[in-house]
Amino acid sequence: MQKYFKTQRLAAGIYTGIVIIVFIYTLCFMTEYKDLFGLKLKQNDQISFFHDYILQIFNKQIFTFAVFGVLVILLSFLLEVFGKIPDKFALIIMELSLLLCCACTAYALFNLQAIENYYAGLDFQYLRLESAGDYKPHFTTFRIGTGIYISYILCCVYYIVAIGRSHFKYQKNQKKGSTRNG
Amino acid sequence: MRNKVAGGTLCAVLLAAVLTGCGSSVVDQASTRAAVETQQETSEAADDKTDLSETVELKFNVATGNKSRTMTYNQESPLTLPDGSVVTAGMLKPMWSYMEKELNSKFSDVTVQDVKTSDMIQTESTSNFSGANIFGGESIAERLMFYGTEGKFVNLTEMMKTGYMPNFKEYLTKNPDVKSAITAYDGNIYHVPYIAELNQIARAFVIRESWVTGLLDAEGAAYDKNSYDVHYNGFYVGDNRRTGENGGMVSPKEGIDIVKKTDQDIIEIQNKLEVKNGETLTRALIQYIKDNYDYSSPSELFLGENAAYDIDEMIALMRCIKANPALLTQGKADVVWPLFVRQSNYREDLLRLSTYFNGVKVHGADSYTSRWYIDENGHIQYTYSEEGVYNVLQYLSMMEAEGLIYSDAYDLSEKTNYRSTLWGTDDGEAPSFGFMTYDWIASSTSDSLNPDTAVILPPVAKVNGTWQYYLDNGRAIKPDGWAISVAGSTEDQIHRACAVMDYLFTQEGSRLQNYGLPMNLEEGKDYTGPDGLKYPLFTSWVYETSGKVAKGDLSTFLRDWMGCLMPIGYQKEIGFEYQYTSERGFEGWTLLQNSTTNFATYAGKGVSGDNPNYYKMVPPVFSLTSRQKETIADTTSLDTDDIVEFMFNIVRYQAKGNAPQGAVVAKSYEEYAAEFKKRGLDIYKETYQAAYDVMTLDKK
Structure with missing residues (x-):
């Protein structure tokens, strides 16, 4: 039983770590695209649209997801997941929360792909008219994001499985003990 | 049991992922929203919304650096018009009084009468142009465009799209060179220019x-x-x-x-x-x-x-x-x-x-x-x-x-x-x-x-x-003109200011600004120019009075006494010049x-x-964009x-x-x-070339 509990604590720890990374990522997400801010030329309309209506909205969304991820950590503390085997109530809350995290992460991954494709198709030739230098598209943020969110989803799954297994194993042991005593 | 938990979790995760994937991406959502907005804008191309039923007060700050050239009559001697009315110092010049009545408005000239246009713009920019509804003058088109892109002057392109300034809109459709020359880098128009008699020798x-x-x-x-x-x-x-x-x-x-x-x-x-x-x-x-x-x-x-x-x-x-x-x-x-x-x-x-x-x-x-x-x-x-x-x-x-x-x-x-x-x-x-x-x-x-x-x-x-x-x-589109302040205007004032600007592109308004009051023009008679075209014909009162007060300089008389031909947004006609040519x-x-x-x-x-x-x-x-202006100011x-x-x-x-x-x-x-x-010639050229590229991209 000790082994399962250790796994649960490890999963919670890993989850906490990845959520912090995700949170930092969402804060830094727009930095690489600051050159695309404030464009007014109609020739750069598509880039402005990309920056203002796609990137910024997506950034807000993933930031909200990251905040939710942080709340799940707080929930883990409240429900004492770091110190105890979760009871049924804690398990249901945690599993649902983590499933929601998975869904959000899947959404982020799916959109990162779509945004990267859109970005790759943008025409940057008129950007020089509004900024001093030649602009070269940057894909690093998207690639890092993909890596982070894949890790995040894996961590979530690991966490879900770990607490689920820990709970059910504990329940099983409890039943065995009561049968033996009876 | 362990397999059941793992299997259930995986199913749930996959279901969540699939459900998410089935939904549209943020790219699709944004594109759809943009398409809807564009469609709304297109369908909003409405009828003329000019409404003159209510009297609206408008303040003008139109500086020329010459107190004789403002909207206000600044001559020492009063001017008696053919209908007997008298214009004295401090009153609006006759053209502006006429226009005020025609457009059911109350005009106030808040211009510091001798101020240079550049000084006026400099001063007024510090208060976001809140001191008047309409700002104008000589050699300020670049400033009007710049402050327009900064949101300080009304976007006339938007106004035209929504049914205001129909005559100016029609004029621009017929004169694409003018439209392209006054369009700011963001694709919008913020001022109405003074357009000289294009395609004529200067x-x-x-x-x-x-x-x-x-x-x-x-x-x-x-x-x-x-x-x-x-x-x-x-x-x-x-x-x-x-x-x-x-x-x-x-x-x-x-x-x-x-x-x-x-x-x-x-x-x-x-x-x-x-x-x-x-x-x-x-x-x-x-x-x-x-x-x-x-x-x-x-x-x-x-x-x-x-x-x-x-x-x-x-x-x-x-x-x-x-x-x-x-x-x-x-x-x-x-x-x-x-x-x-x-x-x-x-x-x-x-x-x-x-x-x-x-x-x-x-x-x-x-x-x-x-x-x-x-x-x-x-x-x-x-x-x-x-x-x-x-x-x-x-x-x-x-x-x-x-x-x-x-x-x-x-x-x-x-x-x-x-x-x-x-x-x-x-x-x-x-x-x-x-x-x-x-x-x-x-x-x-x-x-x-x-x-x-x-x-x-x-x-x-x-x-x-x-x-x-x-x-x-050749005669050119001038860097002169006027624009409507955002900070200084209520919605009604913006609409009325649009009507004022648009009026000078109506047949009636154009005659008024180019030739003067209807009472100064021979009714039912025309002047045939050397180009064979017919133009409004001045009455003898105009020549006689300009002879008395302005040494026969009709141009000066119309500007300094009557208030016409000011460097504000309008299309100048050659018919006036023909009639005072020897x-x-x-x-x-x-x-x-x-x-x-x-x-x-x-x-x-x-x-x-x-x-x-x-x-x-x-x-x-x-x-020029802000970045380009900074470049010019800092390095040239x-x-x-x-x-x-x-x-x-x-x-x-x-x-x-x-x-x-x-x-x-x-x-x-x-x-x-x-x-x-x-x-800094190299950067200067590079920057202006970039600005010129923007102006001509649509034509390429």
Whole structure:
């Protein structure tokens, strides 16, 4: 039983770590695209649209997801997941929360792909008219994001499985003990 | 049990992922929303929403730097209109009062009456233009566009889309060059410009006719004999002799060919004279004309429809004039000035002679700040730094050294109107005499100014690689205009301000701004111009009153007394100018219109040559982004007066070698170009090229 509990604590720890990374990522997400801010030329309309209506909205969304991820950590503390085997109530809350995290992460991954494709198709030739230098598209943020969110989803799954297994194993042991005593 | 948990979790995760994937991405959502917004905007292209049912108060801040030119009547004497109403100082000028009633508005002129437009804009920008509803004036289009993109002036494109300013919208549809010239870099329009009579000649060469005939045709003229020093060495000399293929035959008019018979250059001939004075210089010119041309009288080289003089011949004539003051003025003066500009702040008009030194470009539009031309690749090039311009400055310097240019014009603190002085004081107690200027036809040939002035064809020259007659000065979209303040206006005021601006593009409003009140125009009668078109006809009251109060200067009368023709957003018509043009002015129009003389236009049509864009005018202003403005402000210093002073130092001092201490005179083109480079020419050109690219991208 000790082994399962250790796994649960490890999963919670890993989850906490990845959520912090995700949170930092969402804060830094727009930095690489600051050159695309404030464009007014109609020739750069598509880039402005990309920056203002796609990137910024997506950034807000993933930031909200990251905040939710942080709340799940707080929930883990409240429900004492770091110190105890979760009871049924804690398990249901945690599993649902983590499933929601998975869904959000899947959404982020799916959109990162779509945004990267859109970005790759943008025409940057008129950007020089509004900024001093030649602009070269940057894909690093998207690639890092993909890596982070894949890790995040894996961590979530690991966490879900770990607490689920820990709970059910504990329940099983409890039943065995009561049968033996009876 | 373990398998059940893992399986259930995986299923749930996959389900969540699939559900998410089935939904649309943020890209699709944004695109859909944008499409819906665009569709809404398109469908919002509504009917005319102008509503004049309520009286709306509007404040105007329209600065011109001249209190006589504002909306307010600032004359000492009251003006009695034909209907008996009296306009006194402090009231709105009659045109504005009329417009106020027509548009059911209450106009207030809040302009500081003498303030310069640039100062007004500078001051008002600090309060976000909240002090008035409409701001306007001269040479502010760039500022209006810039502040417009910053959200400080109303986006007129949006207003037109939603049903306001229908007449202006229609005008822009019919005049795409105007639309493109006033569109800011973000694709929107924020101001309504003053548009001169497009596709018409602007300035032309105007001279005292009798001086030419008196010098060249008169038998036994008593020429002056004071000695004359020469400095100018000639342009058509050495390898550039005017003969054969190089301008040996030119056509001032269809069907008329003028042949120059030899490769002589009159400047060389005059310079070689042992004795140089009024008599020898003039006789040499007369002999030269006889040797080279088949004119019945020598003055025909310069006057009339067969004129075929080049820049050297023009300078030779100027020398003769300079050297014969006593003959030409009947002894009234011992100095005459062959070439002058109207006033000191027009001194850059002198540079326009560059066209006749192998077609060197200086101004791409009718503005001294328009120092660009469009090259054969469609790129803009900065003119003032080019070697051709430097060479022209050297030629002008030699002319200056000979006293051919009226020298007071270099002093910008001098405010005198030299045209009035040098042409309008012949019979005065202290007469001054000038010969030629490059100026507007109507005002320069006014009978009240001097009855001897006449328009001549421009010098013939190799322009754009082809020998031709060319005036690089067509009428342009002006950098003047007005815009509506966002911070200073309520919604009702914005709508009414739109109605005011739009009114000047209605037939009625256009007549009002171009010609004056309906009571000033003959009812049911028209004026037929030399172009065959009909225009509103002024009543005799207009001529009589302008004669009484404005020395017959109809233009000044309409501006300073009536409030018309102000540099605000409207399309100027030539019908007004025709009606105050003298007979000699009309002869000038006819001379130019019947000749092969071409001039600059936005369409840029002309004899094919080295550069297909040579004849095209550049936009009056370029709309710069904040980043571009910062770049220009931080890294360049070419928009300052001192660069022009630096250029005129060459004109004033180079040939004479008398530069005062502290005056920098470039001794070579390398030194000259280095000064421009030092002032950030490369970045300046790059930035403006980028701005020009934006303006022309849609046309490519």
